[in-house]
Amino acid sequence: MKIVIAASEVVPFAKTGGLADVGGALPLALEKQGAEVIVIMPGYRAVHNSKTQKVTLLKDGVSVSRLGKKINVYFIDNNKYFDRDGLYQDKTGDYPDNLDRFSYFCKESLELLKYLKFRPDIVHCHDWQSALIPVYLKTIYKQDPFFKGAKSIFTIHNIGYQGLFAKEEFPKLSLDWSVFNMEGLEYYNKINILKGGIVFSDLVNTVSQTYSKEIQTKEFGFGMEGILNKRRNSVFGIINGLDYSIWDPATDKHIFKNFNLKTVEDKDVNKEELQKFCKLPVKKGVPLFGIVSRLAEQKGFDILAEGIDKICKMDLQMVILGTGDLKYHKIMEDMVKKYPKVVSLYLKFDDTLAHRIYAGSDIFLMPSKYEPCGLGQMISLKYGTIPLVFKTGGLADTVNEKNGFVFSSYSKDELIRTIKFSLDAFKKRKSWNALMEKAMKCNFSWDESAKKYIQLYEKAKTG
Numbered sequence: 001m002k003i004v005i006a007a008s009e010v011v012p013f014a015k016t017g018g019l020a021d022v023g024g025a026l027p028l029a030l031e032k033q034g035a036e037v038i039v040i041m042p043g044y045r046a047v048h049n050s051k052t053q054k055v056t057l058l059k060d061g062v063s064v065s066r067l068g069k070k071i072n073v074y075f076i077d078n079n080k081y082f083d084r085d086g087l088y089q090d091k092t093g094d095y096p097d098n099l100d101r102f103s104y105f106c107k108e109s110l111e112l113l114k115y116l117k118f119r120p121d122i123v124h125c126h127d128w129q130s131a132l133i134p135v136y137l138k139t140i141y142k143q144d145p146f147f148k149g150a151k152s153i154f155t156i157h158n159i160g161y162q163g164l165f166a167k168e169e170f171p172k173l174s175l176d177w178s179v180f181n182m183e184g185l186e187y188y189n190k191i192n193i194l195k196g197g198i199v200f201s202d203l204v205n206t207v208s209q210t211y212s213k214e215i216q217t218k219e220f221g222f223g224m225e226g227i228l229n230k231r232r233n234s235v236f237g238i239i240n241g242l243d244y245s246i247w248d249p250a251t252d253k254h255i256f257k258n259f260n261l262k263t264v265e266d267k268d269v270n271k272e273e274l275q276k277f278c279k280l281p282v283k284k285g286v287p288l289f290g291i292v293s294r295l296a297e298q299k300g301f302d303i304l305a306e307g308i309d310k311i312c313k314m315d316l317q318m319v320i321l322g323t324g325d326l327k328y329h330k331i332m333e334d335m336v337k338k339y340p341k342v343v344s345l346y347l348k349f350d351d352t353l354a355h356r357i358y359a360g361s362d363i364f365l366m367p368s369k370y371e372p373c374g375l376g377q378m379i380s381l382k383y384g385t386i387p388l389v390f391k392t393g394g395l396a397d398t399v400n401e402k403n404g405f406v407f408s409s410y411s412k413d414e415l416i417r418t419i420k421f422s423l424d425a426f427k428k429r430k431s432w433n434a435l436m437e438k439a440m441k442c443n444f445s446w447d448e449s450a451k452k453y454i455q456l457y458e459k460a461k462t463g
């Protein structure tokens, strides 16, 4: 089966979040299942400045590199659109020409397939940035014999980001106005690119079973629940896997000391070094909470911010890594000033530090309000760092009372209650060690999920 993965971020070339982890791992997992895969993404500045990846020019406007040994990754280049520091935004907010940038990416991706003479069985698109590909396949390229039999899958990694643009920008899409209606790309007189992906793809998919149901409700659908309900027989959920060649405490090159189930006491070294690095008192008996996250309401920062003062008065330590809403930057900065021996804060994106937090913390705090899949909780499990989560989406599908701490009513009080509960559990060393062992034994490898994707592709092909 010939598969194209089109995504706006792919590890190890460019990353802002979980989509990149999937973009980098899924192609390799599909290849293991016997599929022929290529990847297409924008040629950002980060791609061309990479110190670790060899990127070469294929032709004017397209560069190429490799994922694993055999998978070609193609980059749609355009200095005007992609030679910038950010992927989607700068400090002032979203780039104003994002519609130009990603519609260009989608059009050129399809043209590239023709140039490469790569006739796909499946074009698998991810999030709004590549959502115009299914739209173009069903409109501009509908009669094109090259794409005869090509089916599109659209995966929603986060329905909260939809690519909304003013109606006046519609001509930029090179589409007929007839698709600008309630059954197409229109959403309350605006262009909604994600909606286009949902409507025009052959099958829709999300990154966990629970989230695939949740997005069909008003509470989680962000306005897309109606259109998803209409297509409910074509909406599926497959949990993301984790790339254990990157996320394994036994082999992780970033962490202070490697450990596995048999040498789990070496996790203490990681905790001690992390406490030193974070300028927190080196205390084995005080539970260290780790957060690696966007500082956003989605990630639970609203209830965390409400409760943080109370939380900081408890017998715990906390290290936070992430960037996001300035409002939450400020609240957390104030906490560091007020409780310097309790909270350590890093307002940046830092891959090495992220690995060290997963390895050195005792508890991983991820109280997301909604979470399509979530990778942080899966990573932390592997590192024996017990996740504390709100029961939603992929968190509900991967964390339970046997491997973590779960609260099921979204409020500051429930968060605080669950943190207190986890502090008590931490004191009982024997049962805590058993909990760590259970966590580390959890397996979310890509193999199972890749098999499910192949089944989904088959389903799309047979229509």
Ligand code: ADP
Residues within 6 Å of the ligand: 016, 017, 018, 019, 021, 158, 292, 293, 294, 321, 322, 323, 348, 349, 350, 351, 354, 373, 374, 375, 376, 377
């Ligand atoms: P998201 O909704 O942001 O995609 P996920 O849990 O699916 O959330 O994935 C987040 C990924 O990004 C994880 O691999 C996490 O470790 C990583 N990450 C998030 N913030 C940072 C940061 N500030 N520095 C380094 N890695 C980060």
